[in-house]
Amino acid sequence: MRRAILLTPGPTQVPEESLAVASMPIMHHRTPQFEAIFAEAEEGLKYVFQTKNPVLIFASSGTGAMESSVVNTLSPGDKVIAVVGGKFGERWAEIIKAYGLNLVQIDIPWDTAVKPEIVKKTIDENPDVKAVFTTLSETSTGSVTDIKSIAEITKNKDILLVVDAISGLGVVDLKTDEWGVDVVVAGSQKGLMIPPGLAFVSISEKAKKFMETSKLPKYYFDWKSSLKNLEKKTTPFTPGISLIIQLNEALKLIKEEGLENVFKRHSRLAKALRAAISALGLELYNKDTGDACTAVKVPEGIDGEKLVKLCRDKFKVTITGGQSELKGKIFRISTMGNVNENDVILGISAIERGMAELGYKFDAGAGVAAAMKFLAQE
Numbered sequence: 001m002r003r004a005i006l007l008t009p010g011p012t013q014v015p016e017e018s019l020a021v022a023s024m025p026i027m028h029h030r031t032p033q034f035e036a037i038f039a040e041a042e043e044g045l046k047y048v049f050q051t052k053n054p055v056l057i058f059a060s061s062g063t064g065a066m067e068s069s070v071v072n073t074l075s076p077g078d079k080v081i082a083v084v085g086g087k088f089g090e091r092w093a094e095i096i097k098a099y100g101l102n103l104v105q106i107d108i109p110w111d112t113a114v115k116p117e118i119v120k121k122t123i124d125e126n127p128d129v130k131a132v133f134t135t136l137s138e139t140s141t142g143s144v145t146d147i148k149s150i151a152e153i154t155k156n157k158d159i160l161l162v163v164d165a166i167s168g169l170g171v172v173d174l175k176t177d178e179w180g181v182d183v184v185v186a187g188s189q190k191g192l193m194i195p196p197g198l199a200f201v202s203i204s205e206k207a208k209k210f211m212e213t214s215k216l217p218k219y220y221f222d223w224k225s226s227l228k229n230l231e232k233k234t235t236p237f238t239p240g241i242s243l244i245i246q247l248n249e250a251l252k253l254i255k256e257e258g259l260e261n262v263f264k265r266h267s268r269l270a271k272a273l274r275a276a277i278s279a280l281g282l283e284l285y286n287k288d289t290g291d292a293c294t295a296v297k298v299p300e301g302i303d304g305e306k307l308v309k310l311c312r313d314k315f316k317v318t319i320t321g322g323q324s325e326l327k328g329k330i331f332r333i334s335t336m337g338n339v340n341e342n343d344v345i346l347g348i349s350a351i352e353r354g355m356a357e358l359g360y361k362f363d364a365g366a367g368v369a370a371a372m373k374f375l376a377q378e
Contacts, residue, residue, distance in 0.1 A: 004316040007347045009139040009167055009293040011189035011196055012337030015253055018194050018246040029241050035233040037248050042230070044251030048169060048192070048259065049184055049202045051176040056226045058199045059240040062166035062187030063091065065199035068221035069162050069183045070095050073207060074130060075215035077102060081122055082133045083114045087140035087323045088164060092133040099216055104129065110141045110326065113288035116149035123153060130210075131160040137168030137292040140323045142332065144172055144290025148179045155180030160210055166190060169200075170254060171266050171292045171336045182207045191266075191292070193253070193337040194246040203227075266291045268378055269335040269344050272371040276348045279370035280355070280362050285330045292336045295322070297329065302358050304328045310354040317350035341375055 006013045027034050038057075045055040058064050074080065078101050082092040085108040096103045104126050108114050114134065123129055132154055137144050147163055154161040162183040165174055169184070170191030176184050181204070188198035203211070203223065211223050225236045254262055270291035277284065277296055285295035298304035305328050308321045322330040333347060348367045356364065 004312075004318060005343050005346050005350075006318050007333050007335070007339065007343065008318050008320045009190070009332055009334040009336065010187070012191070012193055012334065013339060013343070014195060014246070015193055015250060015338045017253060018249045021245050021249050022242055024242075024245065026241060029234065029239050034241065037245055038239070039233045041244055041248040041251060042233075044248065044255060045200060046202075048251065048254060049176050049186070049200075050174065050178070050259075051184075051202045051204075053177070053202055053204055054227060054230055055200050055202045056223065056230065057235060057239065057244065058201075058221065058226075059197060059235075059238070059243075060199045061196060062164070062185060062199045063095075064221060065185040065187070065201040066091065066164060067095050068199075068201055068218070068223065069185055070099055070101075070133075071214070071216040071218040071221060072223040073160055073162070073183070073210040073214050074099070074101060075213065076100060078130045079104060079126060079128055080131045080133060081106060081119070081126070081129055083108065083119070083135065083145075085112065085114060085141065085143065086110050086135070086138035088138055088166070089135050092135070092164065096133065111143075111286050113138070113143040113145045113286075114150075116146055116153060119150050120153045123157075123159065129159060131162055133162045134164070136163050136165040136174060137172060137290055139167040139293045139332070139334075140326070142284070142286040142290065142293045142295035143288040144168065144292065145288075147174060147181060151179040151181050154182075160207055167292050167336065168290075170259075170262060172290055173263050176202055177204075180204075188243060188247060191336050192247065193250045194243060197240050197243045198247060263291075266335060268375070269339060269341070270294060271378075272341075272374045273333060273335055273344055273348065275374040276367035276371040279366040280352065285326075293332055293334045295326075295330045295332045298331060299355075299360055302355065302360050304331055307331055307351070307354045307358060310357060311350045315350035315353055317347050319347065319351070345371060
């Protein structure tokens, strides 16, 4: 049976090297053998996060690391800013509200990324703000945020910059230390190319100072406990042993390719996909579309949900539809992680076949031809 192609914005396709080690017999986590793998994975994470600071590993989805960054840095009554321009910006706001913090919400249209000057204006209007929470790659809409410019605003102030990079890490450039980003959150099932189940958070020296005065409740996600155990090459609670072994293999692949080459590959594949979308007469949803996920408007008269099902069930290519208010209005295609040229061409072909079956009129093969032309030129 033909292997299905997974072009969703998470989970992403897992490379064979990581699949292979998943079948290894389980080992105990309090052993020198596992500690060596854990330490190697920690160094690999620092490479991808582009940081010299510690990167904590939790057995959870990325949302767990998001919550950890709230409860370990803030105290009741603290005022914080959250940028909301999609489902995952909304998640920041929901976590902040759940802990009773004083939220200043920057609402932006979902078809764009926040402009740094808006963040600056909001900080100027709220001089007592403690942190800014934003999203690098908003997978619900396809936008990518200019984190470097926002970090320029916060790095010399007593304000934390906390970035959800769950779908952006290892896909688009994020120079954590160089830019001055204090907390970066990530997950295992996106650019890091392994199954869901691990979450990561990098912690700057400034963030550690905030941690020392934080009074919000925490237990499983307690950074102090995790940092203490990290020194012993372990975690305070039972880790995702097999996932960490898979992670270590995936990180080796990223290092072997080189981070800059990884970014270039993602950019090249995303641009080929966008060339195909244009050739098919389709329109991008987002004005600030990045290289992790491309959101496309569903043409008038076409059922977007049926298109997604056709691609998945008949043509063996899984893409995703819109979320929340965008349900049925857009479809989303990911080029992140373990994706190559052939995968993208097959994905475009499936979209063409699905659109044709639903009655959309276009020159058959136009999208595939445009993508192939771009890839040949590049």
